[in-house]
Amino acid sequence: MSNKIFSLSDARKYARRRMPRMTFDYIDGSAGDERACALNVEAIEAIRMLPRVLVNVENRSLQTSLFGETWQLPFGIAPMGMCNLTWPGADAMLARAARQYGMPIVLSTMASSSIEVTAERAGDHAWFQLYVGESEEVGFHLVERAEAAGYRNLILTVDVPEIGSRPREKRNGFQSPVHIGPKQFFDFAFHPQWSLRTLATGVPTLANVNVAGGKKFKRNEARGKVDWAFLERLRARWQGKLIVKGILDADDAEDCVTIGADAIIVSNHGGRQLDGARSSISALPEIVDAVGSDIEVHFDGGIRSGWRGTPGRSRSHARRGTCYRSIPSPCQRDDRHA
Numbered sequence: 001m002s003n004k005i006f007s008l009s010d011a012r013k014y015a016r017r018r019m020p021r022m023t024f025d026y027i028d029g030s031a032g033d034e035r036a037c038a039l040n041v042e043a044i045e046a047i048r049m050l051p052r053v054l055v056n057v058e059n060r061s062l063q064t065s066l067f068g069e070t071w072q073l074p075f076g077i078a079p080m081g082m083c084n085l086t087w088p089g090a091d092a093m094l095a096r097a098a099r100q101y102g103m104p105i106v107l108s109t110m111a112s113s114s115i116e117v118t119a120e121r122a123g124d125h126a127w128f129q130l131y132v133g134e135s136e137e138v139g140f141h142l143v144e145r146a147e148a149a150g151y152r153n154l155i156l157t158v159d160v161p162e163i164g165s166r167p168r169e170k171r172n173g174f175q176s177p178v179h180i181g182p183k184q185f186f187d188f189a190f191h192p193q194w195s196l197r198t199l200a201t202g203v204p205t206l207a208n209v210n211v212a213g214g215k216k217f218k219r220n221e222a223r224g225k226v227d228w229a230f231l232e233r234l235r236a237r238w239q240g241k242l243i244v245k246g247i248l249d250a251d252d253a254e255d256c257v258t259i260g261a262d263a264i265i266v267s268n269h270g271g272r273q274l275d276g277a278r279s280s281i282s283a284l285p286e287i288v289d290a291v292g293s294d295i296e297v298h299f300d301g302g303i304r305s306g307w308r309g310t311p312g313r314s315r316s317h318a319r320r321g322t323c324y325r326s327i328p329s330p331c332q333r334d335d336r337h338a
């Protein structure tokens with residue numbers, strides 16, 4: 001496979017052939033008409049680099065420091081729900097990649113691997129991403145599990161009061177647990193490798209949300225209760241580093257500083273939430289200017305390769321930012337409506 005993939009668009013084409021439409025579209029699709037997702041990419045592409053020459057660059061390093069710790073790369077693997085639907089064992093592969101390349105992997109609340117298993121696989125590279133639904137108790141139960149498993153960095157995602165309206169998911173009848181009607185049956189039948197391997201390893205489930213004091217966290221559950229008061233309670237409860245994901249506004253960023261968050265992630269959720277949202281990159285400079293060096297600023301949305309742009313307009317933005325990206329990546333500009 002690796003000798004067929006030389007760029008991200010190669011990877012996307014390959015994934016499109018090998019995966020059922022339903023699972024491919026879950027990853028590749030975003031909210032509404034997919035403008036916010038496209039805008040993320042376009043806004044990054046519009047930033048052009050000015051190469052400077054005749055500087056001795058014989059010894060290069062991408063190392064960066066996050067919360068005082070050194071990492072080999074200035075980016076990490078973003079939280080993604082249900083990765084094992086992409087391909088059986090995807091979560092384990094991502095954990096291995098995080099170790100191999102020296103970057104963080106963020107385990108989603110909606111992941112197909114458990115908090116504990118991922119801690120074993122990825123060790124100190126594993127961070128945990130928290131969603132809180134209708135029951136705060138279930139949320140704090142997950143936090144306790146993460147703490148007990150040795151996680152030191154907790155990301156609270158705040159831009160999903162409800163799951164965004166994603167036409168491709170609706171069109172394909174995507175839901176969790178996966179429902180297999182005639183449409184899905186044919187989709188799976190036309191992708192026998194994926195289907196046989198998935199059957200052999202077991203259909204992926206939401207590994208973290210099933211048992212919590214007899215309560216469940218369902219994927220479609222509203223998450224709109226999460227507010228500033230909750231963030232304060234979480235800050236009081238969680239001893240490790242606390243990162244707030246989904247910030248697009250400078251005032252919100254400053255409020256995160258006031259509450260004592262250790263970092264924010266400037267993000268519009270890859271355009272998967274609000275199709276009318278601004279691009280992540282357009283928000284980055286003003287947020288960095290507003291919070292100064294009071295807090296670490298991380299970034300995601302629209303990065304598709306290392307040669308198209310950096311996540312910041314100036315060197316200081318790039319230096320302070322760490323970026324996350326999803327693999328494989330949604331919405332390539334050329335063929336995103338394919």
Ligand SMILES: Cc1cc2nc3c(=O)[nH]c(=O)nc-3n(C[C@H](O)[C@H](O)[C@H](O)COP(=O)(O)O)c2cc1C
Nearest residue numbers: 027078079080081108157269270300301302325326
């Ligand atoms: C398939 C998929 C699942 C995702 N699941 C989550 C999730 O469970 N929690 C979360 O905070 N963000 C989730 N995200 C959003 C990513 O963490 C990230 O913010 C976004 O993908 C960045 O934009 P990019 O895809 O353009 O790099 C998901 C993204 C994708 C593509």
